[in-house]
Amino acid sequence: MGLQDFFNTKLTRVFQRNGKQLPKCIAIALSGGVDSMALTHLAHRFAQQNDIQLFPITINHNLRPTSTLEIPLIRQQLDKMGLLRNYHTMDIHLERASLTQSSTDAKEIEEEARVKRYAALTEVCSSLGVRDVLLGHHLDDQIETYCIRLLKNSGIFGLAGMQELSKAPVNIKPERLQLVRPLLDVRKSQLYEHCIANGIEWVQDYTNFDEEYGIRNVVRKYLKDNEAVQDRMLSGYTAAMKFNHRTDLKIKKLYTSIKEDIQQDGGNISMKIPKKMLEKYSDIVLAKFLFKMLYPLSPSRNYHYSFNKILEIVPRLTEESTSNFTLLQLQWTSKTVDDHLIIEICKQNPSSPITYSFIMTPYSTTDDFLFDNTYWFKVENTTSEYKHYTIKTLTQQDKQLMETPPKDYKYSRYKNTPALVDDDIGQIVALPVFHKEDYIACKLKDNIYSI
Structure with missing residues (x-):
């Protein structure tokens, strides 16, 4: 199977997972390097065959002196593909204008660039009505990711690397x-070969092997110079990926079996699991199931690194x-009733x-804003008047701030949910988690972990 056919099959399978349809429009994160240029060419052919509108987007970090000079080459290549009219660029400026010898500085710059890059991508995609972004x-x-995470003592799921489908971080x-x-x-x-065969030019990033630019470049250079090590790393990554895939299949099976007994009420969740069913699954499966389920409820800003705490x-x-x-800033209660494990979790x-x-x-x-993470x-x-509002987590004493509490009001249900x-006038005027108001949009954050 040629690369284009492989790409078409893969992208169709990813998008149509769980019975979904192909999107009407897709964005591409286009740096101009060989990876993203090959991706753009492959995606362009796919889009033509499936009547999809394609939007290449370049986010310029302005870290390299040549980055602005690279845009004309990118535009030229997009013009050859007939994509120039859909091309969008956005400049972002980092607080540190240049990298230094300090690995700490490099790490901080890398993280700042990542956050601002996704913020810029989100802004551009939102204006275009695009929800899906292809990455190269x-x-x-x-x-490389496997090797870096191995050096950092990551767990088995971290060693499985990046996922085909994920939410912006x-x-x-x-x-x-x-x-x-x-x-x-x-x-x-293969991407080099594809670009050469199709007459596609790309930008060469001279920082890719510069060891001053973070640990990934150190690892990249080491692997390039040591093919035997690269083969061992590939073998290790493949084993971790397969283990992760098997675990996810078991999690999906567990969820399917008990989803009718999972109840979510505002910021509270409860689940009932037959004890006999638990005997079929390892602690790792149950821990990862809970890890995936609870992300939207937890205010923790370090949630991504908390799997081992749940496993314990x-x-x-x-x-x-x-x-x-x-x-994880959540209150957990569990009990056994009639051969079932009942777990109740609230903030x-x-x-x-x-x-x-x-x-x-x-x-x-x-604007949209995130309260209590x-x-x-x-x-x-x-109204025609200035309004002064406070959103606060509801406490037991706050009932006195309600002119008329809701008929279904029980503090055990409402506690720690946001009140407006x-x-x-010094009064609570809305409890938007349980009672919708036309002037307030309120929803739990998206779950970035799919089941």
């Missing part, structure tokens, strides 16, 4: 971009008749209420 990561990148908008990596099984040498508490859940503890009581105050001008609407809000002022206080 390939098998060589996976091997930063909270910028309520609806996160979907990142699609269709080249993860393709070697970089699984025996308490499965072996003790009752258990009560806090983890942990903060040491003091979380608050966010803001002033609204007449007839204005806020959990709930996305957008508030509209439909009108500071001008």
Whole structure:
């Protein structure tokens, strides 16, 4: 099978997973390097065959003196493909204008660039009505990632590398971009061959092997010079990937079996699992299932690194008749009833209420904002007056701020969910998690972990 046929099959399978249709429009993160130029050419042919509109997007970090000079070459290549009219660029400026000898500086710059790059991509894609972005990561990148994570003592799931389908890793908008990596099984040498065979030029990034530019470049140069090590790393990565895939299949089977017994009510979740069913699954499967389920509920800003903490508490859940503890800023309660394990989870009581105050001008609407790293809000002022609002996590004492509590009000259900206080009258005017209001949009953050 040629690379184009492989690409078409792979991308179709990824997009049509779970019975979904191909999108009407797709963006490409286009740096101008051989990876993204080959990706653009492959995606262009795919889009033509499937009546999809393609938007190449370049985010310029302005880190390299030549980066601005590379845009004309990219435009020239896109013009040859007939994609120039759909091309978009955006400049971002980092606080540190240049990299130094310090590895700490390089790491900080890399992280800042990553966050701002995804923020810029989200902004451009939002204006275009695009939800899916193709990235040019390939098998060589996976091997490098495996090696880096091995050096950092990552767990087995971290060693499995990047996923074909994932959500953008930063909270910028309520609806996160979907990142699609269709080249993860393709070697970089194949991308060079594709570009050469099709007369596609690319930008050569001279920093790719400069060891001052972070650990990835050190690893890349080492692997390039040591093919035997590269083969061993590929073997290790493949084993980790297969283990991760088998685990995910078991998680999906577990979820399918108990989904009717999973209840989510606002920021609370409960599940009932037959004890006999638990005997079929390892602690790792149950831990990763919980890890994937609970991300939207947890305010933790280090959630991604918390799998081992969940794995450690699984025996308490499965072996003790009752258990009560806090983890990931969540309150956990478990008990065994009639041969079933019942797990109930809600937000942990903060040491003091979380608050966010803001002033609204007449007839204005806020931008989307994330409250307590959990709930996305957008508030509209439909009056001709200035409004002073505070959003706060509900405490037991806050009932006195309600003119008329809802008929279904129970603090055990509502606790620690956000309440909107009108500071001008000193009253709670909305409990938007449970009672929708026309002037407030409120929703839990997206789950970046699919089941």
